[in-house]
Amino acid sequence: MKNIQIIDGAANATFSVFQATEEEFAAIFPADRDMELVEDLIKRLGKKAAGSVLAQLWGRPILKRDALGIHGTLFYDNQHRRNHMPLSKREVDWDDGSLNQAQRELFARHR
Numbered sequence: 001m002k003n004i005q006i007i008d009g010a011a012n013a014t015f016s017v018f019q020a021t022e023e024e025f026a027a028i029f030p031a032d033r034d035m036e037l038v039e040d041l042i043k044r045l046g047k048k049a050a051g052s053v054l055a056q057l058w059g060r061p062i063l064k065r066d067a068l069g070i071h072g073t074l075f076y077d078n079q080h081r082r083n084h085m086p087l088s089k090r091e092v093d094w095d096d097g098s099l100n101q102a103q104r105e106l107f108a109r110h111r
Contacts, residue, residue: 002071003062004028009077017067019060025072027053033089034072037082041074 001019008015020028027045028036042050075081086093092107099107 001060003067003069004057004072004074005070007073007075007078017062017064017070018057019062020057020072024053024056028057028074029072029089031088034091035075035085035089036072037075037078037085039079 001021002025003017004020004025005015005017027049028041030044038050044050045053084098086095092110094103094107096104
């Protein structure tokens with residue numbers, strides 16, 4: 001199982017974590033992505049298929065303290081982030097100006 005953190009615009013700011021099967025994760029995050037906007041997911045898979053994948057996900061919440069890593073981030077109500085995300089939607093591809101030195105070195109080793 002892989003852990004996906006949901007970042008949304010809700011006032012409660014829980015940013016919950018859910019577990020996905022390998023197949024679900026690959027559907028949400030293709031091509032080594034680890035970030036996705038839900039609007040792009042729906043556009044790519046279609047509303048019905050995306051809804052089916054997400055329905056399974058919502059049934060498997062996990063406490064943050066029990067999660068062994070965050071493997072992907074799914075953004076809801078965050079269209080304003082689109083222009084700030086790397087086109088690849090991979091964390092390691094953030095612009096160096098957005099990172100501290102330690103992150104630049106870490107991400108460079110994993111590109």
